[in-house]
């Protein structure tokens with residue numbers, strides 16, 4: 001009887017270790033696939049600005065062009081724009097590696113969330129309205145001041161709003177609302193876009209993950225925006241979550257606590 005029990009335990013251990021190893025291998029492979037997708041994507045993304053800059057600067061060196069002020073301006077601004085594009089890509093990647101090594105610091109200051117949303121929406125509205133869509137604001141929180149890193153908070157929201165626009169193939173109808181709770185503020189961004197399945201929903205905050213679309217629509221991205229956004233939300237003591245329905249749209253909910261500075265300035 002004793003040896004039977006022992007052999008059952010032993011077999012169980014072997015089966016367990018085997019499955020564990022297989023699972024680990026699958027996970028590794030998934031990650032390496034995602035990484036190679038990312039590298040391909042990035043190489044592709046870098047190639048365009050690099051060749052554009054090279055062509056534009058070559059043009060700038062021509063005496064014919066140099067003497068024409070309008071052309072000089074055209075090529076200089078092209079170089080400027082393409083360089084900005086590259087810089088934002090590089091910053092994205094650097095940010096991820098800084099997060100991985102926990103090498104980042106929050107520059108805490110008082111931030112007015114409603115003001116921040118207004119600023120952001122002003123720039124996104126142009127893109128969305130150009131596509132025949134709309135952004136509706138329902139800033140209903142009765143307290144919008146909190147302590148946080150303004151730049152990082154802007155990054156989080158900007159990633160979420162950017163996605164709402166990118167992943168809405170029809171006219172994007174984006175609604176941004178805020179709501180106060182006892183210890184913090186909820187910022188909710190909903191769209192009428194492609195949505196996602198429950199299993200995709202669980203993966204979108206992972207580094208490099210992008211919902212596979214085949215070659216149907218070619219939407220640019222690196223799968224890093226939401227990873228960064230969630231790390232930053234947590235660093236603020238908050239959270240970033242999603243609910244979504246495939247084909248119907250998605251709703252992202254960012255919760256941010258008011259933060260430590262509870263001074264008398266804004267006791268309501």
Ligand SMILES: Nc1ncnc2c1ncn2[C@@H]1O[C@H](COP(=O)(O)OP(=O)(O)O)[C@@H](O)[C@H]1O
Nearest residue numbers: 163164167195204210211221222223224225226
């Ligand atoms: N609002 C949304 N609607 C549908 N899918 C989304 C939405 N936001 C994110 N996703 C999915 O989650 C993935 C990861 O998002 P993100 O980290 O921002 O990376 P990226 O936008 O660069 O692909 C996206 O590739 C997309 O498949």
Ligand SMILES: [Mg+2]
Nearest residue numbers: 163221225226
């Ligand atoms: Mg994104």
